[in-house]
Amino acid sequence: MKELDSELPSEDEDKNQTVINRIRQIAWTVIIAIFAVAMGVGGGYWQWGQDETAEWKQQTEMAALYEQVNPKDGYALPVSYGDLGPRMIEAGVIDYDAFMGALSRGGDAVSNRQIDIMKQGSDEQIVITPENAHFLLNYFWAVGLANRNSILTDGAMVQYSEGQIETFASTGGWTLATKPVTEIYASMDLISLTPEQQARVVDVASAVYRPCCNNPTLFPDCNHGMAMLGLLEWMASNGATVDEMFEAAKYVNAFWFPQQNLEMAMYLKANQKMEFKDADARMIVGAQFSSGSGFAAVHQNLQTSGILPQAPQQGGSCGS
DSSP states (O other): OOOOOSSSOOGGGGGGGHHHHHHHHHHHHHHHHHHHHHTTOSSOHHHHHHHHHHHHHHHHHHHHHHHHHSOTTOEEEEEEEETHHHHHHHTTSOOHHHHHHHHHHTTOOOOHHHHHHHHTOEEEEEEEOTTTHHHHHHHHHHHHHHBOOHHHHTSHHHHTTTTOGGGSHHHHTOOOSSSOHHHHTTOBOOSOOOHHHHHHHHHHHTTOBOTTSSOBTTSOOSHHHHHHHHHHHHHHHTTOOHHHHHHHHHHHHHHHSHHHHHHHHHHHHHHHOOOGGGSOHHHHHSHHHHSHHHHHHHHHHHHHTTSSSSOOOOOOOTTO
């Protein structure tokens, strides 16, 4: 994944509306069909009613699955925003106008709350929702990129960079700063970690994958990986346990990759009679499900079994 991003991810991640839109379209189709039958249009009423009832039930179940993956009330993380925003702006890691402009161009409505988070900091608890998922992706991307940590200074990023750290999507793709990324990379003591907290980060980061590639968070070569690293570091510094970090990764990944995680939920329900909300977080974020190849196998299984008759549009992607 040494592919250089030309700009920040666009709202391709807003393809997370694909599933909801599909459900709504089918719902309107059913409503129109009911109206047509009521007016005496068409034949085979009883067979139609049976078929449509079955389809409606299927779509209702799909909507319930989606609610498990992306709860409408969001997922609350056991941390607040703190003062990371203003510190990154002051250090030039974030160009405030460019950062907010990128959100607006991507279709996000910038809220007064987000302005305060960036300019003043906030003690408000972080709750990830479909509406702020892109904001949090970029916010923690900057955190992970700028924070000085041995994962960045001694890990896979350095080992595979061939002396050009800016060639990764997570580095060269960060264009919302006031200085070159080579001056930003691992340049700030944003987050202080004890040896035990660092060990927790390494433990979780080595086991959390994203479906855009086959790399764990320990090799954060794309925006999602770098953002997850920043989040895990921030959580560890605030006393989060390993279990809390895995659970957070499960739901944050689900908001960043909604389509892929919905398919994982479908797979679990069809093959293991398990609900997504009850699934072990380590399993969901692990290579079996959340790596690029792992998700591809899940997707193929759904297609082969007829649960997915055609390939749906994908959710988030690295640096897209």
